[in-house]
Amino acid sequence: MADLITLRVTRYRPENDTEPTTQDYEIPLRKEWAVLDGLNHIKDHLDGTLSYRWSCRMGICGSCGMTVNGEPRLTCATFLEDCAPGPIRVEPLRNFPVIRDLVVEIGDFMRKLPQVKPWVIREEEASIDSEYLQTPAELDQYKQFSMCINCMLCYSACPVYALDKDFLGPAAIALAQRYNLDSRDQGSAERMDVLSAAEGIWSCTFVGECTTACPKGVDPAGAIQRYKFTAAMESLKAFLLPRGTR
Amino acid sequence: MSKRSTEPLLWLLFSAGGVVAALLIPALLFLFGLAFPLGWVSPPHYAHLAAVLGHPVSRLGLLVFCVLALFHWAHRFRYALYDGLRLKHLEGAINLLCYGGALAGSAVAGYLLLTPW
Amino acid sequence: MTGKAQYTQFHPRWYRPRVPVLWWLRRRSYLLFVLRELSSVFVAWFVVFLLLLVYAVAQGPQDYQRFLDWSAAPGIILLNAVALSFVVIHSVTWLFMLSPHAMAVRLRGRRLPAAAIGAGNLVAWVLVSAIVLFLVLG
Structure with missing residues (x-):
């Protein structure tokens, strides 16, 4: 008989509860099981009313982010054994409104993301059968930032976003940098207004927790500080150079 | 609008101040704050210190250091008050305190270091 | 957990923690962050x-001695x-944790690892401190 471990899961049923409560579930402690497998076990065998999001189980879809033992984690990449002996606290991601149980509402991010125009912008499109070539060194400039899976762990870890919901936030800025640093892109000037607004990069105080939380090694904190430098240089140039030469 | 145009400049001052503060203050503060008062090292003679501080290069260097370090404080402390104590609604007063303080301190430093002794 | 649930258009009620x-x-990491930011007060x-030291030296030997006595209180x-x-x-945070992440230094097309920038900063710190010691102690 396998060992057991307790998952202490946050429940919030909006039709009954005014505040979240917790519920304990005993699940088998299996070496190959992640927290997400434990939740699936609960859903399938113990309590079908538990709500949470998940999809790929391999750290690509970015939908199973939750707060595990107080840390923002992908539940598919957090193994039960590493959290033993338990009880393991499973809460919804912080800094987002809770819809139900472990499901949070990320509409705020979905509205912010298109503001930074996260796509390749060209002044003139090349003809349909030509390609935009890129060297490995050019790819290397932005590749790290392209690994983002929009899992929202960085927003959950960010105290600035917790305090100020107008803050554009780590992932959106890192994704803007992903396109700014792409040799095929010509849209960095279009992105600048949103990024260098007070609610953009300047709200960030470099706590660095977004980078710690990121499961894909994106380093949003680094991206933001580097963009601060770029923006500061741009505004110095605008200040020092007469109009027309810039 | 005015905030957007000054923020990059304030950030550059903050960053430059952070670098000079990180490199210079530990050694200086260790000497004058602990080592000399506690008698670990005997303090320099007046004539030596007066000669070092009398040189225009060191005075200019100290002035630059003071201005940058003060703006470093202003910028960081402002955000510490905004976020750490959740006082963003007092933005105007905080900005006045921080950057006004840094400007006033810079003026005092300029007066002390630029007037001939 | 004192936040209020709110009615919204498409969902019955969202819970917003405060x-x-x-x-x-x-x-812990947030506490370290706040301590780091508070260091600016001591800067x-x-x-x-x-x-005060510069002023004392400008006034003359007696004032310099008085400054030394005062700083020994x-x-x-x-406080110091x-x-x-x-x-x-x-x-430590600025030279080894923040700036290595904030700077993207490229050497021959490759990005320098953060550890290399930190090592460079360490050398600069030691060098500047040595110059300070030399200038002050003569």
Whole structure:
């Protein structure tokens, strides 16, 4: 008989509860099981009313982010054994409104993301059968930032976003940098207004927790500080150079 | 609008101040704050210190250091008050305190270091 | 957990947790962040301390001696000891944790690893401190 471990899961049923409560579930402690497998076990065998999001189980879809033992984690990449002996606290991601149980509402991010125009912008499109070539060194400039899976762990870890919901936030800025640093892109000037607004990069105080939380090694904190430098240089140039030469 | 145009400049001052503060203050503060008062090292003679501080290069260097370090404080402390104590609604007063303080301190430093002794 | 549930258009009620005023006491990394930011207060204090020294030296040998006596008062020594520890937090975080992440230095097309930038900063710190010691002690 396998060992057991307790998952202490946050429940919030909006039709009954005014505040979240917790519920304990005993699940088998299996070496190959992640927290997400434990939740699936609960859903399938113990309590079908538990709500949470998940999809790929391999750290690509970015939908199973939750707060595990107080840390923002992908539940598919957090193994039960590493959290033993338990009880393991499973809460919804912080800094987002809770819809139900472990499901949070990320509409705020979905509205912010298109503001930074996260796509390749060209002044003139090349003809349909030509390609935009890129060297490995050019790819290397932005590749790290392209690994983002929009899992929202960085927003959950960010105290600035917790305090100020107008803050554009780590992932959106890192994704803007992903396109700014792409040799095929010509849209960095279009992105600048949103990024260098007070609610953009300047709200960030470099706590660095977004980078710690990121499961894909994106380093949003680094991206933001580097963009601060770029923006500061741009505004110095605008200040020092007469109009027309810039 | 005015905030957007000054923020990059304030950030550059903050960053430059952070670098000079990180490199210079530990050694200086260790000497004058602990080592000399506690008698670990005997303090320099007046004539030596007066000669070092009398040189225009060191005075200019100290002035630059003071201005940058003060703006470093202003910028960081402002955000510490905004976020750490959740006082963003007092933005105007905080900005006045921080950057006004840094400007006033810079003026005092300029007066002390630029007037001939 | 004192937040209020709210009715919204498409969902019956969302629960919005509220952030406590002293939110940075709840996590070690947040506490370190706030201590790091508080170091700026002691940076400002050091500027004041330095200007007092400069003023004393400008006034003459007696004032310089008076400054040395004043700085040996227990209260001032204690203040400076606290200030020094905060300034060291600033130096260590700034030189080895923040700037290596914030700078993207490229050498022959390759990005320098953060550790290399940190090592460069360490050399600069030692060098500057040596110059300070040389200038002050002669």
